[in-house]
Structure formats: structure tokens, C-alpha cells
Amino acid sequence: MQGMAIDELIRVEQASIPLRAVRELLVNAVVHADYAQEGRADPSFVV
Numbered sequence: 001m002q003g004m005a006i007d008e009l010i011r012v013e014q015a016s017i018p019l020r021a022v023r024e025l026l027v028n029a030v031v032h033a034d035y036a037q038e039g040r041a042d043p044s045f046v047v
Helices: 020-030
Strands: 002-005 010-015
Touching: none
Parallel strands: none
Antiparallel strands: 002 010
């Protein structure tokens, strides 16, 4: 998702979610994942 701002006559793309927040989300997902878990993922739950 991106927003847009007009700076003079130049279009400037702006992320609607700060990139720092996206990076933190990905790092937390990897660091806090339970790698001891066995079995298959439930495909009905996968988005």
C-alpha cells in the first residue's frame, strides 16, 4: 500500500506503513518462530 504526495511538480511515493515497522515485523517473525514444531501447516489457515 502506498500513498502519494505532490512536492512541487514531482510525484513522491510514500509507503503507508513505515519500512522500519515492516522490517521489525519480519525480524520478529523469524526470531520468535517455533522451529521445534513438527508436522504440516493447515492449508486452510494460510493466507
